Amino acid sequence: MKPVIQYLGDNCKKCIKCVKSCPSDAISIINEKVIIDQQKCIHCHVCHQACEKKVIKIENVDLNEAFKKHEYNIALIPTAILSDFDHYDEIKNLAYAIKKFGFDEVVQYSDIEGTLYKQALKDSQNTDKVMLTSFCPTVNRLIENEYPTLIEHLLPYEYPVEIAAKKLREKYHDKDIGIFSFCECVGKLVLAKEPFDNQDSYIDYALSISRMFPHINKRKTNQQEEIEMNKYGVKSIVGDLFGNRRFSVISVEGLSQIRAVLDLIEFDQLKHVQLIALFHCYQGCIGGYYLWSNPFEGRFHIESILDQCQTTMTPLNKDEYYKEHLIHVKQQSIKERLAWFNKVNAILETLPQFDCGSCGFANCRGLASKIASGEVDDSLCRVKRR
Amino acid sequence: MIKVYQVEKENYEDAGKASSDIKRVLKSLGIDRKVLKSIAIACYEAEINIVIHSDGGEITFEIDDEGIIHLSFDDIGPGIDDLQLAQTPGYSTASTKARSLGFGAGMGLYNMKSVASSFHIESSKEGTHIHMTFV
Numbered sequence: 357m358k359p360v361i362q363y364l365g366d367n368c369k370k371c372i373k374c375v376k377s378c379p380s381d382a383i384s385i386i387n388e389k390v391i392i393d394q395q396k397c398i399h400c401h402v403c404h405q406a407c408e409k410k411v412i413k414i415e416n417v418d419l420n421e422a423f424k425k426h427e428y429n430i431a432l433i434p435t436a437i438l439s440d441f442d443h444y445d446e447i448k449n450l451a452y453a454i455k456k457f458g459f460d461e462v463v464q465y466s467d468i469e470g471t472l473y474k475q476a477l478k479d480s481q482n483t484d485k486v487m488l489t490s491f492c493p494t495v496n497r498l499i500e501n502e503y504p505t506l507i508e509h510l511l512p513y514e515y516p517v518e519i520a521a522k523k524l525r526e527k528y529h530d531k532d533i534g535i536f537s538f539c540e541c542v543g544k545l546v547l548a549k550e551p552f553d554n555q556d557s558y559i560d561y562a563l564s565i566s567r568m569f570p571h572i573n574k575r576k577t578n579q580q581e582e583i584e585m586n587k588y589g590v591k592s593i594v595g596d597l598f599g600n601r602r603f604s605v606i607s608v609e610g611l612s613q614i615r616a617v618l619d620l621i622e623f624d625q626l627k628h629v630q631l632i633a634l635f636h637c638y639q640g641c642i643g644g645y646y647l648w649s650n651p652f653e654g655r656f657h658i659e660s661i662l663d664q665c666q667t668t669m670t671p672l673n674k675d676e677y678y679k680e681h682l683i684h685v686k687q688q689s690i691k692e693r694l695a696w697f698n699k700v701n702a703i704l705e706t707l708p709q710f711d712c713g714s715c716g717f718a719n720c721r722g723l724a725s726k727i728a729s730g731e732v733d734d735s736l737c738r739v740k741r742r
Numbered sequence: 743m744i745k746v747y748q749v750e751k752e753n754y755e756d757a758g759k760a761s762s763d764i765k766r767v768l769k770s771l772g773i774d775r776k777v778l779k780s781i782a783i784a785c786y787e788a789e790i791n792i793v794i795h796s797d798g799g800e801i802t803f804e805i806d807d808e809g810i811i812h813l814s815f816d817d818i819g820p821g822i823d824d825l826q827l828a829q830t831p832g833y834s835t836a837s838t839k840a841r842s843l844g845f846g847a848g849m850g851l852y853n854m855k856s857v858a859s860s861f862h863i864e865s866s867k868e869g870t871h872i873h874m875t876f877v
Contacts, residue, residue, distance in 0.1 A: 502769070505779040622765065622779065623758065623786040624853075683775075690809035693771045698743055 358553045360399045360546060361414060363390040368411040372713050377406035379611045380501065385716030386732065398497040400611070400636055401542045401645040414542055415551045417561040419568075422550070423458060426534030426560075431459040432520055435466040435593050436540040437565065438585060439642035439654030444664040448580035454568075456575040459536070465520035466589025467670040472513050472677060473592035474669065477605065479511055480631035486621050490634040491515055491593075492641075494543035495614060496681070503618045504683045514679040515547055516589075519672070521558035538565040540644030541637065564646040587665035593641040596655055597662075598633045607633040609640065700728045708739040744804045749789060749817075751798040754843055760801050761786040767803075768811070780857035781811060781876050787850040788815045788872055794840045796820070796870065811876040822865040829855060829863075 374390060375383045382396035383403060390412070392403075404412045423429060431454050441447055451462040469491070480487035488510045490496055499506055521535050537559045539545050546552050548562030591597040599605030606629055608617045614634050620626050637643030639651035642658065649657075703724040711719035715736040717726065726732045734740060745767070747760035765782050773781075785801075792799045792815060799817030806812065822828045831852045834841075855861045858874040865871070 504775040505782070507775070619762065619765075622782045623761065624783045625786070685772075688772065690771070690773070690805075691807070694743060694805055694809065697767075697771055701743075 357394075357546070358415075358551070359392060359394050359397075360542065360552055361392055361397055361403060361412060363392060364411050364413050365389065366411065367409045369409060370716075371408065372716065373406045373408065374403040374412055375716065375718050376713050377402045378718060380498070381718040381722060384718065384722060384726075386726070396501065398494050398501065399543045399546060400494045404542070405645070414545070414564075416567060417536075417551050417563045419536075419561075419563060422534065422536070422561050427532045428460045428528065429458065429534045429536065430461045430463055430524055432463050432465060432517055432535065432537045432559070434517075434538060434540045434544075434565065434641065434644075435464070435469060435585065435589055436641040436644050436647060437538075438590060438661065439594075439651065439658050440647065440649035441657060441661065444585075444661045445580065447585065448583055449576055449578065450572060451581035451583040452577070452579045453572045453575040455581055457568075457571050462581060462583060463520060463524065464583055464585060465516050466586040466593075467584070467666070468516040468519050468589065468672065468677075469592045470586035470588030470590075471670055471672050472516060473588045473598075475513070475672075475677070476511050476631060476633075477599070480605075483630075485509055486626050486629055487511055487631050488621075488634055489513070489631060492541075492543060492634060492636050493546055494541070494636040495634045497543075498611065498614065499618070500681070500683050502615075503622065505622055506618060507681050507683055509621060510681050512680050513677050517544070517547055518558055519677055522676075525558055535560045537562045538568055539563065540565055540641055540647050542645055543636065544644075566646040566648060569648055585665045586670075587662055587667050588669075590658060590662060590665055592633070594655060594658055595633075595635055595638070595640040595643075597659065598640070599631065603628055604630040605633075606631075607635065607640065609635045609638050609643070611636060696728070700725045703727050703734075707734065707737060710739060712739065714738045744802065747801040747803070749792040749799050749801060751793065751796060753793060754840075757790055757793045758786055760803075761789045764801075764803050764813075771805075773811075777811075777876055781813070784854040784857050784874055784876075785813055787853050788813070788874075791815070791850050792817050794836050795822075799869070813872075813874045813876075815870075815872040817869050817871075819867055819869045821867045822870055825863060825865055 370385055375385060379402060380396045380398050382393040384391050404414060438447060454462050476489040486509060499510060517537055524535060537548055539562050545562040546554055548557050548559040549555060550561050595607045595609045598607040608614055639655050642654045643651035704721055707720040707724060709720045715723050717723040727734055749760060764785055768778050796817035797819050802814040804812040827833055829851045859877045860875045862873045
């Protein structure tokens with residue numbers, strides 16, 4: 357995999373806003389350069405949003421180039437886009453405009469999301485554990501990195517967009533198709549071969565939907581392309597609509613709230629909840645960074661057109677949706693780790709522990725571990741120098 | 743490595759903070775996730791017990807040179823009357839206040855005993871002492 361969030365040095369004033377904003381302490385500034393730890397980075401958009409000089413970049417696919425490579429191009433459009441519309445017909449206008457832009461087919465996968473939503477409700481009833489459901493790549497990376505104890509709680513489902521792409525590959529097995537996923541958020545961009553070289557994906561290209569917007573908008577008319585949305589799929593991506601406000605089924609949004617609920621599960625302190633939907637963005641996917649609408653009104657837009665959505669379900673076989681979540685285990689003995697930990701702690705004790713960030717590390721522990729590995733020394737600490 | 747945490751009687755706001763810190767340390771050490779989960783559950787239960795039932799106490803968290811994790815919970819009283827009964831699942835003497843906050847379901851000692859590699863408890867009017875190890 358290639359780095360998702362990148363740093364392009366020119367113009368950077370080393371203001372440490374990215375360092376301080378990162379929710380997973382993945383960013384540091386060493387020798388006047390912003391370094392993003394790709395293992396720790398969970399592909400959220402927070403540093404990109406915080407960067408005033410716009411030197412934190414997220415690569416995008418060159419659409420014109422990609423377009424020419426295949427004989428039949430398919431656009432996968434995210435369910436969250438519905439939050440921008442007052443009327444159901446507008447999604448049909450949008451689909452028409454996408455085709456007019458040059459795509460041969462427009463595909464929507466809320467039917468798959470709906471099936472997995474129902475499957476999650478069902479699967480969480482048959483166990484005594486609190487189950488988690490997340491189609492948010494950012495949340496899933498957070499769990500892999502910080503909550504490996506909870507992997508068994510995470511329902512083992514493939515991403516709906518990947519299932520949709522796999523089905524298209526099977527359908528058009530004798531055709532040279534190009535599958536383009538329009539993404540409402542940064543996290544979802546990793547679910548494609550390009551631009552980040554995820555060779556496991558069935559999707560060829562991922563691109564932010566905000567980049568498509570001007571092209572689509574130009575071509576929007578009253579003409580329509582028939583497109584179906586599934587009611588349960590739509591509900592599954594909106595925080596407030598997930599689970600009908602049942603006591604046993606809840607949704608949790610935002611990384612700090614997610615960490616709070618995951619901590620409670622680790623302490624075995626959630627007694628009544630059976631299923632939790634986790635979303636990095638406010639109100640779920642409709643809060644996606646690349647959507648031009650806002651989730652505050654969007655949530656009501658969606659509710660008002662929910663009844664015009666389909667309720668017929670697309671059955672999925674278990675082998676179509678089942679996917680085990682894997683975690684990477686560090687190959688180091690406890691003695692080695694303990695020795696390292698003690699070394700870092702001893703250095704940490706000599707630092708002010710204000711976590712001001714002015715050395716270029718998110719906190720004093722970050723600086724201490726780089727001192728321990730011999731890469732830098734404590735002259736970086738401005739508080740000590742004073 | 744040894745860390746000691748003070749736990750205050752009936753301080754429900756800070757209840758669980760020591761366990762959270764211990765969990766954080768163990769995570770950064772990359773402890774096996776199954777062991778980590780057992781420790782998290784047992785440690786939290788024991789910490790809450792000190793808050794709810796005792797007059798205060800302390801937690802000692804140690805990782806010895808062999809990599810074995812030791813947790814000691816030492817409070818200053820008033821002790822448990824019937825240790826046998828207290829280890830029965832569902833048995834609880836928690837106050838209404840504690841229960842209203844979601845604590846005191848009566849599974850504490852039973853849970854600790856079932857997840858720890860070794861579990862030792864003694865109690866008198868001067869205090870309760872629990873020592874658990876995790877391998």
